[in-house]
Amino acid sequence: MKNDSVATSQRAVARLLAPKSIAIVGISDNAGSMGVRSLDNLERFGFSGDIHLVSRSNDTVRGRPCLPDIDALPEGVDAAILALPGHAVPEAVKSCARRGVGACVIYAAGFAEAGKEGVEAQDEISRIARSADMAVLGPNTLGHSNYVDGIALAFGPNGPNPPGGRSAVAIIAQSGAMMGTARMSMAQRGVAVAYAVATGNEAVTGVEDIMAYLVNRESVTTIAVFAEQLRHPGRFLTLAGEARHNGKPVILLHPGRSAAARASAASHTGALSGDHAVMRAMTAAQAVVTVDTLEEFLDTAEFLTRFPDPSRKGPAVITDSGAVRGLTLDLAETLDLPLPELNAGTCQALKARLPDFAMASNPLDITAQGLKDMPLYAEAAKALAEDENCGSVLVAAMPGAPDIGKAKAAAILPALAASGRPAAYVVLGDAPIAPDLPDSVRAQGFPFLRSPERALRALAHISRYGALKDRCELERNTAPVAKRRLPGTGTLLEPDGKALLREAGLSVPPGGVVNTIDEAVAMAALIGFPVVLKIVSGAIAHKSDVGGVAVGLANELAVREAWQTMSGRIAKAFPDVQPDGYLVEAMAPPGLEMVIGARRDPQWGPVLLAGLGGVWIEALHDVRLMPADAPRAVVEAEIGALKGRALLSGYRGSEAVDIGAIAEAVTKVGALMQSCPEIVEIDVNPLMAYPAGEAPVALDALIITGPS
Numbered sequence: 001m002k003n004d005s006v007a008t009s010q011r012a013v014a015r016l017l018a019p020k021s022i023a024i025v026g027i028s029d030n031a032g033s034m035g036v037r038s039l040d041n042l043e044r045f046g047f048s049g050d051i052h053l054v055s056r057s058n059d060t061v062r063g064r065p066c067l068p069d070i071d072a073l074p075e076g077v078d079a080a081i082l083a084l085p086g087h088a089v090p091e092a093v094k095s096c097a098r099r100g101v102g103a104c105v106i107y108a109a110g111f112a113e114a115g116k117e118g119v120e121a122q123d124e125i126s127r128i129a130r131s132a133d134m135a136v137l138g139p140n141t142l143g144h145s146n147y148v149d150g151i152a153l154a155f156g157p158n159g160p161n162p163p164g165g166r167s168a169v170a171i172i173a174q175s176g177a178m179m180g181t182a183r184m185s186m187a188q189r190g191v192a193v194a195y196a197v198a199t200g201n202e203a204v205t206g207v208e209d210i211m212a213y214l215v216n217r218e219s220v221t222t223i224a225v226f227a228e229q230l231r232h233p234g235r236f237l238t239l240a241g242e243a244r245h246n247g248k249p250v251i252l253l254h255p256g257r258s259a260a261a262r263a264s265a266a267s268h269t270g271a272l273s274g275d276h277a278v279m280r281a282m283t284a285a286q287a288v289v290t291v292d293t294l295e296e297f298l299d300t301a302e303f304l305t306r307f308p309d310p311s312r313k314g315p316a317v318i319t320d321s322g323a324v325r326g327l328t329l330d331l332a333e334t335l336d337l338p339l340p341e342l343n344a345g346t347c348q349a350l351k352a353r354l355p356d357f358a359m360a361s362n363p364l365d366i367t368a369q370g371l372k373d374m375p376l377y378a379e380a381a382k383a384l385a386e387d388e389n390c391g392s393v394l395v396a397a398m399p400g401a402p403d404i405g406k407a408k409a410a411a412i413l414p415a416l417a418a419s420g421r422p423a424a425y426v427v428l429g430d431a432p433i434a435p436d437l438p439d440s441v442r443a444q445g446f447p448f449l450r451s452p453e454r455a456l457r458a459l460a461h462i463s464r465y466g467a468l469k470d471r472c473e474l475e476r477n478t479a480p481v482a483k484r485r486l487p488g489t490g491t492l493l494e495p496d497g498k499a500l501l502r503e504a505g506l507s508v509p510p511g512g513v514v515n516t517i518d519e520a521v522a523m524a525a526l527i528g529f530p531v532v533l534k535i536v537s538g539a540i541a542h543k544s545d546v547g548g549v550a551v552g553l554a555n556e557l558a559v560r561e562a563w564q565t566m567s568g569r570i571a572k573a574f575p576d577v578q579p580d581g582y583l584v585e586a587m588a589p590p591g592l593e594m595v596i597g598a599r600r601d602p603q604w605g606p607v608l609l610a611g612l613g614g615v616w617i618e619a620l621h622d623v624r625l626m627p628a629d630a631p632r633a634v635v636e637a638e639i640g641a642l643k644g645r646a647l648l649s650g651y652r653g654s655e656a657v658d659i660g661a662i663a664e665a666v667t668k669v670g671a672l673m674q675s676c677p678e679i680v681e682i683d684v685n686p687l688m689a690y691p692a693g694e695a696p697v698a699l700d701a702l703i704i705t706g707p708s
Contacts, residue, residue, distance in 0.1 A: 007235070009207040012135035016205065017195065019078030019211060020150050021050040024102070025070060025092060027084040030189035033419045034107050036061065038143070041152040043433035044159045050078060070095035078617040079103040081153055083142070088108040089139065090124045097132035103205075104129070105153045106138035110427055112201050113140065129204045141200030142176030144181065148194050148219045155506075156180055161187060163219055169305040170214045171306035172207050173226035174199050177605035178294075182224060187299050191305050194219045201596060208232045211239045221308050224251045224301040229567065233603045238252075240286040244472060249304040249465060254279060278613055281625035282604045287468035289461050299458040300446050304465065307422035311391025314338035315459050316384035318689040320377075324428065324452060325365040328396070333491075335460040339363065340389040342675035349383050361388070363642040371404070377411040381565045384417030391466075392422040392459060396452040399431035406434040409441060417444045424459070426452045430490040453604040474631040475487030477667045482503070482676045489678070489706050491498035495583055497701035501580050501684070504672040506665050507695045511585030517563045521556050523584040530554045532699075533562050535570055536580045541702060548574050552587060559584075588697050592647060592657045596666050598628060598673045600680050606673040610635065610666050613643045613686040620644060628670040648689075657689040658696075664694050680706045 022042065027035030035055075042051060052073055054319060055066040067073060070092060071079070074232035080101045082092050086108040096104055111122040121125040122139060129136045137144060142439050143154030147168075148395060152158045169186060174181035183196040194217065208225050212235075214220050220417070223243055231237050240250050280290050289304070297559050304310070314337055317328050332339050339362050344349075350360035353376055355369045364384065370376045395412055399405050416423045422445045427433055441448040451453050481504045486492070488642060492500070498508040510527045512535055514520045535548035543549050547569040550562035565580070570579060593614030600606050608630060611623030624638035639659050649695050650656040669682055683702040690696060 006130055007232075008135045008205040009133050010101055010213060013205065013209050013213045014136060015045075015078040016105075016153075017144060017146055018151065019103070019153075019195070020047065021052070021068075021074075021077045021079075021702060022151075022153065023052040023054060023073055023080040023098075024083060025054040025080055026088075027055050027058070027061050027066065029054050029058050031084065032124045035081070037155040037157075038081050038083060038153065039064075041154055041158045044332070045150045045152050046160065048594050050077075051206060054577065056309065057103065058343060062599075068530055070099060070101075073099050073101070076100040076577075079105065079153060081105045081107070082111075083107055083155070086118075086121070086139070088127070090121055093125050093128050093136070101134065103135035103137070105143050106136060106141060106200070107143070107155060108138075108446075109140040111139040111203070122201060123276070124205045128289070134204070135209070136204035136622055137197070138200035138313075139203060139546045142198045143606060144197040146190075146195055147191075148217070154651050161193065162219060163192035163194055166192040166220055167221040167305050167308060168194035169222040169224055169301050170195040170217070171199075171224050171226075172197050172199065172210050172214075173299075174202065174207065175226060175385055176200065181294070182226070182298060182569050184302070184684060186302065186305075189447065190439070193304050194221075197218045199339040202231060202348055206231050208235045208239060211243070213238070215239055215243045215248065220248060220303060221247050222251065222305040224297065226253045226297065228254070228256055230254070230279070230603075234605065237282060241472075242284065243288045244469065247286075247308060249289060249303050249308055251291060251297060251304065251461075253291050253294065260264070275603075275611065275624055278599075278601050278604050278607050280459045281607055282319050282627055284468055285472070285630065287465060287703075288474050289465045290466075295454055296457055296461065299447070299449070299454050300461045302333075302464055302704065303422075303424070303458045304375070306445060306447065307462070309393075309463045309498050310422050310466060312463065312464055312470065312665050313389065313391030314340050315392040315394045315456075316340070316390035318343070318366065318380055318384055319392045319395060319398075320366050320368065320370050320394075321398050321428075322365050322367070324396050324398075325363045328363045328452065328456065331456050331458075332358040335456060337456060337460040337463055340387075340391075341513070341637060342384070342387055345391075353379055371400075374407060374411050377408055378415045381412045382415040382514040385416055385421045385423070390421075390461070392424070394424050394426065394452070394455055394459060396426045396428060396455070399427050399429060402434040402437075403431055406440075408438055409437055413441065413444050413446070422462075424449065426450065426455050428452065443677055469531040471631070471634050474633055476629040477631055477670055478629050478674065479671050481668070481671050486676060486678050486705050491538055491541060492703040492706065493538055493580055493703060494534065494701055495536060500672070500703060501669075501698050501701055504685075505668045507587055507697045508701075509585040509697060509699065511583060513581040513583055515581050517560055520563055520582055520584050521559050524553065524559050526558070527584070527586045531559065532583075532585045532587050533566065534583040534585070535558065535566060536583050537570075537574075537577055539574060540570075548571065554605045582638060584667075588688050588699055589690075591688040591690045591696075592654070593691050594662055594696065595623070595683070595685040596662070596669055596682040596687050597681065597685070598669050598679070599682075600677075606670070607636070608666055608670050608673075610639050610662065611642060612647065616686065618645075626666075626670075628673045630670060632663050632667050635666045636660060637667075639663055655691040658692045658694060660691075661694070662687070662689050665698075678705045678707065682706045
């Protein structure tokens with residue numbers, strides 16, 4: 001299937017999402033048909049524009065007259081619902097184009113997802129629609145609902161639910177089932193939905209086209225996206241940045257991880273920066289909140305719709321169970337969610353009300369005392385909500401009997417509502433609760449959940465969203481390096497790669513290429529022992545695997561012996577390869593082996609990598625990814641987030657390494673990638689890192705080039 005990069009015009013998208021006139025093509029008098037169900041929705045929503053029915057078998061449906069075919073439609077209908085079998089769709093789209101229809105919604109499946117003929121039919125739809133500047137939702141879509149203007153172009157049961165000035169989420173999903181699930185879940189939670197759009201196969205109009213329409217809508221507070229493939233990543237990032245600028249958080253659930261890309265890569269950078277990992281790194285750079293599960297998607301969308309500009313600070317947690325307090329501490333550490341210390345005034349106020357055996361801390365366990373002293377719930381909630389160290393309040397209450405649970409909420413909720421702080425209310429487990437308890441919590445503007453873990457995961461995403469927004473305010477690393485013409489395409493010889501790194505400002509060991517054993521001895525004497533001897537050959541990517549590296553050569557005899565051994569091994573392993581020489585370099589002092597690099601992703605552009613190198617990279621795959629223009633402060637933070645960061649801080653008597661100097665080297669690689677579009681991959685492994693004040697040294701470099 002073609003991946004046409006032409007964007008649907010915003011005029012056409014507006015005619016799709018907010019049409020003034022609608023045609024239903026293929027309607028019948030069958031009450032369960034998609035056409036009639038679509039008409040039911042329009043009538044329930046009270047659509048006030050013109051509705052035109054097209055049917056070959058009926059003169060009227062529901063008392064409305066029917067036209068015999070699309071060519072009988074008036075010129076310029078805004079949107080047409082095609083309730084037709086798949087084989088009839090391409091011709092119907094062609095007829096719509098002739099009549100100047102602005103947009104089509106195609107319910108039928110069996111196109112690009114169904115084999116060669118389906119792909120060809122979908123490509124034909126795309127060609128026709130694009131030539132006519134027509135938006136197309138689908139094929140294989142459940143349609144869309146516009147709750148702001150009261151319009152539904154969908155066959156699923158639906159009804160009006162206008163936001164009415166409330167904060168509202170816009171849902172965009174390639175999957176109709178996911179769109180419907182998210183829409184109904186938000187309605188159940190009392191969260192306003194502005195738009196719910198299923199883009200289906202995206203023959204013409206995709207996620208990015210819908211986002212472009214929504215980012216400037218005042219009625220949209222939050223944008224929640226489910227996408228199995230972002231077809232235009234660059235445009236998505238631009239729109240995500242625009243949404244952030246407009247104060248609209250973007251939540252993304254993007255399943256799928258590509259093993260093929262990692263398996264086929266020639267370098268560690270390529271192998272460890274798979275498509276999904278790159279997507280997460282690049283979207284994070286625009287403060288997109290990328291989640292992993294449907295529950296996180298729904299919970300985070302609710303939290304950010306209710307509180308679109310949350311504090312960067314972590315939550316205060318109040319419970320009436322010591323067990324929950326301990327579990328909260330464990331989970332918060334796992335989620336890297338800060339639980340702020342309470343200030344002295346809060347602690348003093350709490351101690352005055354808590355029993356002697358209770359601790360005034362965060363998380364706060366008020367113990368079973370609250371059951372005897374119900375106002376304690378309210379006073380504790382008020383104290384936590386007023387603590388300036390905390391950004392939100394999470395109540396995790398034991399269920400108790402339904403009437404007791406309701407009494408707890410009645411005590412706590414007014415205090416939370418009066419504070420104006422973001423808050424969430426959790427009743428643990430699946431024990432029975434008062435039927436009206438969830439609605440009473442939501443009516444106060446707070447999420448209601450039955451799992452503290454889900455609530456904490458959502459709060460962790462919110463905390464991360466605040467941190468990502470702050471990162472976006474930092475100046476990007478766009479400083480270019482001196483441009484040079486790179487020789488040919490393919491893998492650069494190591495000396496050429498290191499020369500390029502040296503020009504970019506990285507440190508490399510002193511040394512040079514030699515062609516004879518005597519030249520090797522002379523070079524070693526010039527730069528000083530001990531030295532390293534390496535084979536130089538474009539045909540051998542990983543030299544150490546074939547005995548092409550000898551280290552710690554302390555004198556002339558050691559150099560001569562290493563030369564003889566190495567040349568013999570290479571000749572035996574690669575009888576048809578003529579080496580391009582041998583590299584003699586100064587032996588670097590021991591340090592911490594890191595890996596840094598970059599990869600030019602064909603969709604997302606250049607991405608940087610930093611992690612533990614040497615044997616660690618093979619064993620742990622502990623790396624962080626960033627855009628090529630990531631600010632140095634962001635690079636430092638990412639390096640500090642490595643799972644093996646304890647090694648960088650000094651481990652078992654070793655000195656801490658200079659993380660800032662490593663970050664500086666990474667940003668220089670990023671500048672090099674931006675300056676040399678012909679570079680496909682850079683892999684520096686190891687980069688030997690040293691204590692503060694000492695620049696890290698690139699001991700090995702693999703650079704792959706291609707057409708710019």
